[in-house]
Amino acid sequence: MKGKRFLSIPVFAVFLLLGFVYYVTVFVFLENWVGLQSSAGSLNALIFTFFASLCLLSFLACVLTDPGGVPSAYVPDVEGSEDSDQAPMKNGVQQRQCGKCSAYKPLRAHHCRSCRRCILRMDHHCMWINNCVGHRNYKAFVVLVFYATISSLYSAVVTICCTIEKDWNFTESGPTKIFYIICGVLTIGLFFTLGTLLGWHIFLITHNMTTIERYDAIRAAWLARKSGQSYRHPFDVGVCKNITLILGPNMLKWLCPTAVSHIKDGITFPTTRDNS
Numbered sequence: 001m002k003g004k005r006f007l008s009i010p011v012f013a014v015f016l017l018l019g020f021v022y023y024v025t026v027f028v029f030l031e032n033w034v035g036l037q038s039s040a041g042s043l044n045a046l047i048f049t050f051f052a053s054l055c056l057l058s059f060l061a062c063v064l065t066d067p068g069g070v071p072s073a074y075v076p077d078v079e080g081s082e083d084s085d086q087a088p089m090k091n092g093v094q095q096r097q098c099g100k101c102s103a104y105k106p107l108r109a110h111h112c113r114s115c116r117r118c119i120l121r122m123d124h125h126c127m128w129i130n131n132c133v134g135h136r137n138y139k140a141f142v143v144l145v146f147y148a149t150i151s152s153l154y155s156a157v158v159t160i161c162c163t164i165e166k167d168w169n170f171t172e173s174g175p176t177k178i179f180y181i182i183c184g185v186l187t188i189g190l191f192f193t194l195g196t197l198l199g200w201h202i203f204l205i206t207h208n209m210t211t212i213e214r215y216d217a218i219r220a221a222w223l224a225r226k227s228g229q230s231y232r233h234p235f236d237v238g239v240c241k242n243i244t245l246i247l248g249p250n251m252l253k254w255l256c257p258t259a260v261s262h263i264k265d266g267i268t269f270p271t272t273r274d275n276s
């Protein structure tokens with residue numbers, strides 16, 4: 001079942017891109033720049049292989065980890081919700097029912113049309129992993145974006161250095177120059193795209209928001225301002241706690257995509273009221 005997620009063109013394209021970037025960085029640019037036989041060349045190849053392997057591991061974790069579905073026995077705690085910060089977002093139990101699944105859905109859960117089910121703490125559906133990014137694989141997704149950003153930066157620097165240092169003489173053929181330009185544009189473009197995505201998710205993590213909640217919060221803040229009030233995201237329990245809730249309490253495991261033992265049920269979450 002999980003293996004079926006690999007049967008997708010975007011997932012295949014990611015494998016192809018990762019393989020291509022790895023091959024040209026190590027066997028074309030590093031080889032041409034310092035030579036793989038030199039100590040600088042082999043050390044750089046080792047470091048880049050390390051980051052590329054972590055990229056691949058995080059990618060596999062994202063694809064294979066179930067983002068988290070709503071338990072079939074789930075029934076909302078109606079009495080508790082009246083005295084909770086979660087109540088304003090809830091707008092009554094009626095609205096937390098999924099019309100498509102014909103079942104209750106917890107706070108922060110949303111129905112995904114692609115997955116055809118409700119996903120706990122849904123962030124978004126990502127076609128590149130052919131899976132939803134939700135409660136159980138969000139950490140793996142963020143860690144993947146982190147390693148992919150580092151790897152593309154590394155690749156871009158090696159490509160640029162090799163291009164600058166190369167002895168471009170008149171005998172160098174046109175296709176070689178075009179190949180160097182394409183690889184440079186590709187790695188620099190990848191770095192800026194992934195870096196922007198990483199910055200966005202660092203912002204979301206520090207505010208304990210999902211992508212869906214961020215867009216809801218913009219609207220809620222605008223409505224609150226109109227009525228002279230201020231809006232605060234109910235799950236934003238402070239930067240440090242927000243980070244540990246997602247990446248885990250042990251800093252040494254923050255960048256391990258499979259270290260997710262700290263993740264709770266995905267149905268109840270600490271709120272600002274719990275802190276006061």
Ligand SMILES: [Zn+2]
Nearest residue numbers: 098101111118
């Ligand atoms: Zn649903």
Ligand SMILES: [Zn+2]
Nearest residue numbers: 112115125132
């Ligand atoms: Zn989905």
